[in-house]
Amino acid sequence: MSEDEIILTHILQCRAIDLAVDGLALTPSQEEQFRRYKCRRLAGEPLQYILGCCDFMGLELGVNPTVLVPRPETEQLVDTALKYFKGGAALDLGTGSGNIAVALAKFVEHCEVIAMDKSAQALDTARANAKRHGVMQRMTFIHGDMSNEKFILNLLKDAKFDLVISNPPYIPTEQLSTLPQDVRKEPPAALDGGRDGLKFIRIIIKYTPCLLRKGACLMMEFGDGQAEAVKQLAQDTRLFSTIEIFKDLAGRDRVMRAVL
Numbered sequence: 001m002s003e004d005e006i007i008l009t010h011i012l013q014c015r016a017i018d019l020a021v022d023g024l025a026l027t028p029s030q031e032e033q034f035r036r037y038k039c040r041r042l043a044g045e046p047l048q049y050i051l052g053c054c055d056f057m058g059l060e061l062g063v064n065p066t067v068l069v070p071r072p073e074t075e076q077l078v079d080t081a082l083k084y085f086k087g088g089a090a091l092d093l094g095t096g097s098g099n100i101a102v103a104l105a106k107f108v109e110h111c112e113v114i115a116m117d118k119s120a121q122a123l124d125t126a127r128a129n130a131k132r133h134g135v136m137q138r139m140t141f142i143h144g145d146m147s148n149e150k151f152i153l154n155l156l157k158d159a160k161f162d163l164v165i166s167n168p169p170y171i172p173t174e175q176l177s178t179l180p181q182d183v184r185k186e187p188p189a190a191l192d193g194g195r196d197g198l199k200f201i202r203i204i205i206k207y208t209p210c211l212l213r214k215g216a217c218l219m220m221e222f223g224d225g226q227a228e229a230v231k232q233l234a235q236d237t238r239l240f241s242t243i244e245i246f247k248d249l250a251g252r253d254r255v256m257r258a259v260l
């Protein structure tokens with residue numbers, strides 16, 4: 001579907017196939033709405049913010065400028081996680097819209113998911129998405145910053161998770177200004193991975209071994225070109241028994257699974 005068609009199906013609340021019907025006409029107010037959406041798009045706003053929603057693994061999720069727009073690579077992260085996580089407790093670090101956490105809660109019947117984020121507004125969005133998909137009872141939301149190491153350790157000192165999962169901010173700070181216009185409308189805190197892009201990845205790899213039960217795994221997305229560094233960080237802990245890297249649909253290394 002083209003962007004125009006996506007906008008039209010949204011305004012008309014119809015399916016793509018319905019657009020092909022002869023004589024389909026917009027009312028004047030729908031035409032006006034279409035024009036307004038197009039102007040916002042031309043001004044560089046991500047389509048998903050304009051529509052207020054996006055699709056993630058077949059789930060419609062609410063999104064707004066306080067959260068990152070979920071990406072297809074992250075669907076692959078969750079897809080891979082679903083092969084290993086069949087129940088128990090999961091922790092999603094930097095939950096944003098709650099896409100990963102809600103999908104896990106939705107697709108794994110006997111599980112509980114803790115979703116953490118440093119943005120209170122992002123957590124509100126994640127909560128709303130959990131409600132929308134009826135998984136609120138199996139989810140807990142924690143307002144916390146993973147770069148506050150003491151906070152993480154204190155908070156989770158007795159926890160043992162079956163899965164720690166994250167799509168952390170991993171773009172090197174100096175590349176932020178070179179990103180496409182619509183990506184620059186997304187929250188910088190959701191993208192900015194510090195000087196070399198690995199700031200949060202380092203923290204996660206350092207603390208996750210304390211949070212996992214033996215045999216459980218850390219699953220994490222990272223940026224194009226970061227695979228070697230990420231793998232090395234995991235190896236340096238000497239705590240993970242297996243470290244695997246998975247490719248995205250374009251054949252680029254984008255996901256790590258590290259088993260304790």
Ligand code: GLN
Pocket residue numbers: 068069070071074094095096097098099100167168169189190191
């Ligand atoms: N977990 C969310 C996502 O995967 C947010 C990630 C982030 O803010 N870096 O889209």
